Amino acid sequence: MEGYRTRQRELILEYLQNSxxxxxxxxxxxxxxxxxxxxxxxxxxxxxxxxxxxxxxxRKYYLGEGQGACYQYAQGQDxxxxxxxxxxxxxxxxxVQCDYLNQISRHVLEHHGFTIDHTKTVLYGLCAQCAAGKxxxxx
Amino acid sequence: MEGYRTRQRELILEYLQNSxxxxxxxxxxxxxxxxxxxxxxxxxxxxxxxxxxxxxxxRKYYLGEGQGACYQYAQGQDxxxxxxxxxxxxxxxxxVQCDYLNQISRHVLEHHGFTIDHTKTVLYGLCAQCAAGKxxxxx
DNA sequence: TTGCGTGCAAAGGTTTTGCATGGCA
DNA sequence: TGCCATGCAAAACCTTTGCACGCAA
Numbered sequence: 089m090e091g092y093r094t095r096q097r098e099l100i101l102e103y104l105q106n107s108x109x110x111x112x113x114x115x116x117x118x119x120x121x122x123x124x125x126x127x128x129x130x131x132x133x134x135x136x137x138x139x140x141x142x143x144x145x146x147r148k149y150y151l152g153e154g155q156g157a158c159y160q161y162a163q164g165q166d167x168x169x170x171x172x173x174x175x176x177x178x179x180x181x182x183x184v185q186c187d188y189l190n191q192i193s194r195h196v197l198e199h200h201g202f203t204i205d206h207t208k209t210v211l212y213g214l215c216a217q218c219a220a221g222k223x224x225x226x227x
Numbered sequence: 228m229e230g231y232r233t234r235q236r237e238l239i240l241e242y243l244q245n246s247x248x249x250x251x252x253x254x255x256x257x258x259x260x261x262x263x264x265x266x267x268x269x270x271x272x273x274x275x276x277x278x279x280x281x282x283x284x285x286r287k288y289y290l291g292e293g294q295g296a297c298y299q300y301a302q303g304q305d306x307x308x309x310x311x312x313x314x315x316x317x318x319x320x321x322x323v324q325c326d327y328l329n330q331i332s333r334h335v336l337e338h339h340g341f342t343i344d345h346t347k348t349v350l351y352g353l354c355a356q357c358a359a360g361k362x363x364x365x366x
Numbered sequence: 367t368t369g370c371g372t373g374c375a376a377a378g379g380t381t382t383t384g385c386a387t388g389g390c391a
Numbered sequence: 392t393g394c395c396a397t398g399c400a401a402a403a404c405c406t407t408t409g410c411a412c413g414c415a416a
Contacts, residue, residue, distance in 0.1 A: 092370060092415050114405085129373040134406065136371090150289060156405050173341045182341065188334055195327055201355030202312045202321065208290075208351035216340030231390050231395060253380085268398040273381065275396090295380050 090143070096128045100136055104146060104161040109183060111149060111158040149207055151181065172210045177218035229282070235267045239275055243285060243300040250288055250297040250318050283346050290315055290351075311349045316357035 091097075099121055104112065114133050121128050137159050140146035147160050151174065171189050173182040193204045230236075238260055243251065253272050260267050276298050279285035286299050299320060310328050312321040332343045 094371065094415075096372070131374080131407080132372055153289070173335070173339065173343075175341075176344065176347060182339070184335075184339060186338070188338070189331070192328070192331060196312070196323075196350070196352075199325070199327070200312065200321070200323060201358075202314075202350075202352055203358050204312075204350050204352040205315065208315060209349070211335070211341075211343050212347035213335075213341055213343040219340075219342050233390070233396065235397070270382080270399080271397055 091139070095126070096132050097136055099124075099126055099128060100133060101140075104140075104159065108161050111151070111160050111181065111183075113156060113158040147207060151210055170206065173215070174210045174212050175215035175218055176212050177214055177221075180215055182215065230278070234265070235271050236275055238263075238265055238267060239272060240279075243279075243298065247300050247302055248319065250290075250299040252295060252297040286311075286320075286346075286349070288313060288349060309345065311345075312354070313349045313351050314354035314357055315351050316353055316360075319354055321354065 100117060103117060103120055114130070114137065117133050117137075118128065118130060137146060137148075141148045141159070145162055147162050149158050149160065150156075151158060151172065153174075171184045171186075171192075173184055174180075175182070193206070196202050196204055239256060242256060242259055253269075253276065256272050256276075257267065257269060276285060276287075280287045280298070284301055286301055288297050288299065289295075290297060309322055309324045310331075312323055313319075314321075332345075335341050335343055
């Protein structure tokens, strides 16, 4: 049902599970396993990730900026409920788990009839550090 | 301030303005102008679109699924102060002026130190009509 | 043994970049 | 005339695909 159990799959899955809360792109997985001394083929990573997505074990995100897709181990339903903040200056991605923000989805659905898809939505702007940097530069 | 006025830029801008309510990908613009008998270079389209985005005249979207970016004329509205909802199904763009949503920016700044840029931020999901359509299809 | 999994290299699609030429102001 | 804009081709990316070989079951 789930296919063969191989060295490569064990390694990829283990890294994903140990990275809960982060998003990993294929390149990061490749690099990590290479540095670890257990390199895995590029197509193996892509193919296995796609398979995990089909099985619902992993979630696939498109964070825009032409960066391609990234993946995250599905830890439960609350995965649907958080927002992403992306700093357009330094590129860092902030993963926000916050009750207040979680109300937004409900509000938008009830008052505007719109169902937000959190896997596709990213709030863009400036992180604290970059905002401070910009303010300084302006003074 | 806004650069030179050229045949190519006039054509691209005109097509964007006549396509309000839709999103266009670079390929569509290239093809349209080619069919029209006024072909424009690929890099010209990419470079000018990027410039329009910087000027806030056009919005850039990443609708995921590895399709690349697409663009939409900003309709001349002041979009600094409200949120945008983009239906990933039908492509319609909804401008939302809502006190409740406006609090979000303040909350995110105060509690997460993050300054949201409304010209770049879009909430993706399903509009009421498309959500209804999907529900029907599932039954 | 059987057939799925792997890895390399090549191909595909989108976007960016270098550079010489062209055209607006 | 001085820059900026254009367009081609090449390069840069990310991802998919074909195919021979390897390995789990």
